[in-house]
Amino acid sequence: TCITYSWFCFTVLQSKILLTRPIVASPITFDRLTLTRQIHTPPDTDAPSKAASLHWISERVVSVILLGLFPAAYVYPGPVVDYSLALILTLHGHWGLYQVITDYVHGEASVIVAKGFLHVLSAMTFTGLCYFNYTNVGICKAVAMLWSL
Amino acid sequence: MVPMATTAKEEMFQFWEKNTKLNRPMSPHVSVYKWSLPMMMSITHRGTGVAMSLGISCFSLAALVLPEQFPYYLELVKSLSLGPVLIYSAKFALAFPLSYHTWNGIRHLVWDMGKGFKMLQVYQSGVLVLALTLLSSAGLAAM
Numbered sequence: 001t002c003i004t005y006s007w008f009c010f011t012v013l014q015s016k017i018l019l020t021r022p023i024v025a026s027p028i029t030f031d032r033l034t035l036t037r038q039i040h041t042p043p044d045t046d047a048p049s050k051a052a053s054l055h056w057i058s059e060r061v062v063s064v065i066l067l068g069l070f071p072a073a074y075v076y077p078g079p080v081v082d083y084s085l086a087l088i089l090t091l092h093g094h095w096g097l098y099q100v101i102t103d104y105v106h107g108e109a110s111v112i113v114a115k116g117f118l119h120v121l122s123a124m125t126f127t128g129l130c131y132f133n134y135t136n137v138g139i140c141k142a143v144a145m146l147w148s149l
Numbered sequence: 150m151v152p153m154a155t156t157a158k159e160e161m162f163q164f165w166e167k168n169t170k171l172n173r174p175m176s177p178h179v180s181v182y183k184w185s186l187p188m189m190m191s192i193t194h195r196g197t198g199v200a201m202s203l204g205i206s207c208f209s210l211a212a213l214v215l216p217e218q219f220p221y222y223l224e225l226v227k228s229l230s231l232g233p234v235l236i237y238s239a240k241f242a243l244a245f246p247l248s249y250h251t252w253n254g255i256r257h258l259v260w261d262m263g264k265g266f267k268m269l270q271v272y273q274s275g276v277l278v279l280a281l282t283l284l285s286s287a288g289l290a291a292m
Contacts, residue, residue, distance in 0.1 A: 048156065060261055063254060070251070093202035100199060106165050121206055128209025136212065137219050145223055147292060149236055 055095075062092050077140030085139050086129035094122040186275050194253045197246035240290035248285040252278045 066088045073081045097118055105114045133139060155163070182188075215222070231239075256274050259265050265274055 060258065063258060067251070067255070089205060093198075093205060096198050097202055100195065107169060108162075124213070125206045125209040128211075128213045129205075132209070132212035132219075142219050145220065147240065149223070149227060 059095050062088060062095070066092050073140050073143070077138075077144065079133065079138065082133040082138040082140055083130065086126060086133060090122055090126040090129065093125070094118065097122075187271055190253060190275050190278070194250060194257070197250040201246055201250065237290050240292075241286055244286040244289040245282065248289065249278070249282045252281045252285070 065084075069081060069085055069088060073085065098115070101111070101114045101118060105111050129139065132142070136142070137145065256265075256278050259274070265271065
């Protein structure tokens, strides 16, 4: 049973990683070195792109940066934090809303319209925040002033 | 080994095309499944995120469109002479979604590291997030 189970896991795992369907049954290998070599071998040239994976990582990196910007805004308010907030807030929000659209909007036309609208909204948001930072008191100062009410 | 003919994306697209065409009724899900704390916290995380994003976009639009500087509008609000309870409530209402989303966001990042998936841990971290949210919202509103 052990060997059958590991053969099953191995072929399923291999299919998932290399995106291939076995047309012949794979040889039963319980040799650990061979198994490791076959699972961890770098994918071939027509393997799927890493775009989705890199995007996921970027989302987490941006989230962590945003977390750091809050204490930074409190301790070092000023244009550096203001413009960083404008960028990171817009980016984090844009990517978040993009996932919401992906989850709830279906149908080719609706998706294109919704994503188009989102891109316009995010572009406008970033522009407005930068404009506010440049011509007005800036995000950090605005929050401080609002909170002093 | 034969390379697959369709990608995941293509298969997803085909799935939705077929389903829309057949006009199948959707199985009841939110209307029949028993609500749990993790479910409610998850949708609240999304809700607070969307609300804040739209709020920031509104602020941004106002910044582009309104004629006067920020202190002018702040003075307008000050001239309304709103009571301290109302001001505290308004600050709490602003601080709450930010606190919740931040603390629950950290909980998400911990999950992304692969930790805290046992059911008990999910409930414990959930309750911790709720407690921290209430405390930090109350604290921020008092500042």
